[in-house]
Amino acid sequence: MTYDYDVLYIGGGHAAHDGAAPLAASGQRVAVVERDLMGGTCTNYGCNAKITLDEAVKLTRERARVGQIVDGPLTMNWAQSQAHKRAVIDPQPQELIDKLTSHGATVITGSARFKDAHTVTINGTRDVTAEKIVIATGLVPHRLAIPGSELAHDSRDFLDLDHLPAHLTIVGSGYISLEFATIANAAGAAVTILLHGDTVLRHFYQPYVQLVVADLKRRGVTFIANANVQAFTRDQTGYGVDYGDHQHLTTHWILDATGRVPHLDDLGLETVGVQFDRHGITVNDHLQTTVPNIYAAGDVIASDQPKLTPTATFESKYLTQLFTGQTSAPIDFPVIPSVVFTSPRIAQAGVTVNEAQQRGLSITHNDLETYWYYRIDREPLVKSTQIHDAQGHLVGVTEVSDQAPDVINTLLPAIEFQFNRDQINRLVGLFPTMGYAAWHRA
Ligand SMILES: Cc1cc2nc3c(=O)[nH]c(=O)nc-3n(C[C@H](O)[C@H](O)[C@H](O)COP(=O)(O)OP(=O)(O)OC[C@H]3O[C@@H](n4cnc5c(N)ncnc54)[C@H](O)[C@@H]3O)c2cc1C
Numbered sequence: 001m002t003y004d005y006d007v008l009y010i011g012g013g014h015a016a017h018d019g020a021a022p023l024a025a026s027g028q029r030v031a032v033v034e035r036d037l038m039g040g041t042c043t044n045y046g047c048n049a050k051i052t053l054d055e056a057v058k059l060t061r062e063r064a065r066v067g068q069i070v071d072g073p074l075t076m077n078w079a080q081s082q083a084h085k086r087a088v089i090d091p092q093p094q095e096l097i098d099k100l101t102s103h104g105a106t107v108i109t110g111s112a113r114f115k116d117a118h119t120v121t122i123n124g125t126r127d128v129t130a131e132k133i134v135i136a137t138g139l140v141p142h143r144l145a146i147p148g149s150e151l152a153h154d155s156r157d158f159l160d161l162d163h164l165p166a167h168l169t170i171v172g173s174g175y176i177s178l179e180f181a182t183i184a185n186a187a188g189a190a191v192t193i194l195l196h197g198d199t200v201l202r203h204f205y206q207p208y209v210q211l212v213v214a215d216l217k218r219r220g221v222t223f224i225a226n227a228n229v230q231a232f233t234r235d236q237t238g239y240g241v242d243y244g245d246h247q248h249l250t251t252h253w254i255l256d257a258t259g260r261v262p263h264l265d266d267l268g269l270e271t272v273g274v275q276f277d278r279h280g281i282t283v284n285d286h287l288q289t290t291v292p293n294i295y296a297a298g299d300v301i302a303s304d305q306p307k308l309t310p311t312a313t314f315e316s317k318y319l320t321q322l323f324t325g326q327t328s329a330p331i332d333f334p335v336i337p338s339v340v341f342t343s344p345r346i347a348q349a350g351v352t353v354n355e356a357q358q359r360g361l362s363i364t365h366n367d368l369e370t371y372w373y374y375r376i377d378r379e380p381l382v383k384s385t386q387i388h389d390a391q392g393h394l395v396g397v398t399e400v401s402d403q404a405p406d407v408i409n410t411l412l413p414a415i416e417f418q419f420n421r422d423q424i425n426r427l428v429g430l431f432p433t434m435g436y437a438a439w440h441r442a
Pocket residue numbers: 010011012013014015016033034035036037039040041042043045046047048050110111112113136137138139155156176263266267297298299300307308309310312341
């Protein structure tokens with residue numbers, strides 16, 4: 001049996017294109033099927049779009065801090081920020097298509113659905129066959145199943161808002177809720193966050209989260225714990241939210257940020273016997289599904305790894321190595337860091353503080369607000385926690401600061417490769433920089 005392609009990817013996000021381009025360059029016949037914009041969530045409706053809008057937040061926050069060393073006020077211009085975001089983001093799908101095709105891959109626009117283990121039907125009309133198929137369809141927003149749920153919006157709608165409403169209500173207190181509240185607040189909107197329980201950003205070190213929450217409250221964001229949201233309604237002036245014990249608030253815009261769920265609709269997985277549950281597609285340690293020639297990568301798989309772009313990229317590149325015979329070993333995940341782009345950010349890598357407490361590891365807390373380098377831009381919140389094992393290796397870092405993501409990136413090799421004291425002492429960084437200071441603490 002000859003197939004149209006050696007490998008066909010369903011989905012065009014990082015879980016697909018990061019591996020598909022080098023796979024095609026290696027000489028394999030590769031196709032990528034994408035129903036929407038090439039690049040998927042991260043590029044078009046997630047990380048890249050969000051961090052472009054965040055640029056103005058960074059600037060306004062720093063402007064507010066540094067006081068008289070620069071003259072004049074600075075406010076976020078929403079319309080211009082959106083225009084800037086479009087200028088940065090809009091060319092990216094075509095750039096990715098050009099990259100894939102220049103490496104020899106075929107890009108197919110449409111929705112893929114399994115007909116059998118080696119065949120997908122595109123838009124219900126055309127069959128395409130492949131020896132191996134990689135499912136990389138990602139996640140879609142979870143929607144609350146309550147009356148009026150259709151009145152709420154999702155993260156994609158927020159990132160595309162032409163005009164920022166005067167008051168936003170956000171349901172949920174995870175990544176999207178806190179990042180978007182930070183952006184909307186900086187742009188001048190009033191924001192109310194309705195929590196499911198009383199925990200914000202449950203994956204992050206809670207004492208640092210509490211500092212960020214307190215800072216957001218100081219800047220006017222309202223947090224309502226145990227809100228028990230029951231219904232969204234349309235009011236004369238906008239929208240209403242019924243919550244708690246017969247409580248009601250009025251608002252101009254509602255964001256349902258209650259998580260994301262596997263994107264499995266219309267794939268026909270039952271037809272071919274690919275196993276899945278509400279957490280995603282079941283894979284083994286070679287990212288192989290229950291059907292041997294069908295693999296899965298990225299957000300759509302049921303896994304303990306964080307559902308982030310670096311995870312999707314790592315998995316996609318692993319599959320390329322597997323398909324080209326460069327490895328036959330199970331996937332071996334490195335330390336995958338995470339960050340929430342609030343202002344300041346909270347970032348972490350390796351062993352968490354909670355885990356360190358349970359394992360009796362050495363925990364060092366550093367309050368760095370008074371360190372001279374942070375006094376330059378008057379950062380009010382700079383705290384960092386280092387975790388070392390019994391041999392003195394750095395095994396985890398958690399930081400809250402505007403520079404936290406770069407600090408964590410800088411220290412990642414020490415955590416991943418278990419640098420010893422002599423190796424760390426041989427790293428002579430540029431001075432004066434944040435990276436230098438980070439190694440000094442390692
Ligand atoms: C608002 C937001 C902000 C985020 N910010 C960050 C961040 O700062 N850092 C970070 O690391 N991660 C971030 N993420 C997470 C990141 O976007 C995902 O981890 C990443 O996109 C996963 O890549 P993926 O390829 O698995 O899935 P996706 O990027 O979701 O790609 C899946 C693609 O499959 C396509 N598709 C689905 N079904 C079919 C079908 N049947 N046929 C054809 N195509 C199909 C979809 O259209 C989609 O383009 C963010 C996510 C969101 C929503």
